[in-house]
Amino acid sequence: MDPLLDLESGTNHELSKPVPGVWRVPTTDLCCIYRVPNCLRRVSPESYTPQSVLIGPLHYSLKLQALKSRGDITNARLVDYLNMEEHKKFYLAEFAKRPEGKNIIDGFKRVIKEDEAVIRASYLESTAWIKTPKFVEMILHDSVFILEFMLRRSVEAATEKTGDPLIDEPCLAQEINRDLILLENQIPFFILEKLFDPTVSKLREKTFHQLTIKHFEFQDEKGSDAKFRHFTDLLRRVRVETVPDHAFERCYESMYQMYSADKLDGGGIKFEAVENPLSVLVTFEKGVLKIPKFLADDDAEITIRNIMALEQCHYPFNSHVSDYIMFLDFLIDTKEDVSLLVEKGNIFILN
Incomplete structure (x- = not known):
């Protein structure tokens, strides 16, 4: 068998070893997040490529690439990815400062671990190449980043700088919002709801579903109360719901x-x-x-x-x-x- 290069260790393994990009077959009804087919991607690759923030396992190899490029400023895209990986850590630390924040985060980890199999099954591609500790850590950081970003954006516009570039610089916030709706950049919505509904209801007297609808400015749209699988699915849902049954x-x-x-x-x-x-x-x-x-x-x-x-x-x-x-x-x-x-x-x- 031809050897393959393991992205993290740099060692050679046989073809049977789980690697990025390999489909899970057969799929189940849980599957709802996909890598964009090349026949679509090659027409407009930038339309499907995150510009700043990488979310979920389909871009985990890019996260590793960005981390390995630390100190190299010749690739602006990787620098942006690296900055956002650091910002995820900042948001997690800030979230931990909230009342009972540390205990809540420990609870998040337990919930993610319990639902790990269902989360993994939400992706067409196998994520078996990402070991459980790394997978749980990734989902935790990405999920808390989404929540903290939405919470900070949900308050009234600040009249002075907050110290958070994603809030202080509108162009960065717009870029993050664009990245959050990309098909390959998704986390299944069920786990976000399960993690955050209790927290959001205490902080904003809303459900995470309501916070999401407000964030994407769909409050008055038909279909905004419908169930959806992830953010890309939400954008489709509010459009399809305009068609009568x-x-x-x-x-x-x-x-x-x-x-x-x-x-x-x-x-x-x-x-x-x-x-x-x-x-x-x-x-x-x-x-x-x-x-x-x-x-x-x-x-x-x-x-x-x-x-x-x-x-x-x-x-x-x-x-x-x-x-x-x-x-x-x-x-x-x-x-x-x-x-x-x-x-x-x-x-x-x-x-």
């Missing part, structure tokens, strides 16, 4: 081609913008095509691509967001199509 019960034929927006307009079809930018419900009635507004800002591509990757991996027969984007792709073929939809209010572009 009866629409799922109907059978539709696959659509392989369609006239573009400009040609439809020339044929007398009217366009009407639906105000909810999270909606994926398109209707056509009495010559009027009603399409939700599509907000084209810096985050739109990252968000949509990660939701579509989740649908390809987890919801292949209910890929409603992907279907909606494909519909828009049919509509938009030329710059005239874009101009028309912007004019009609269906696309709102933020530079």
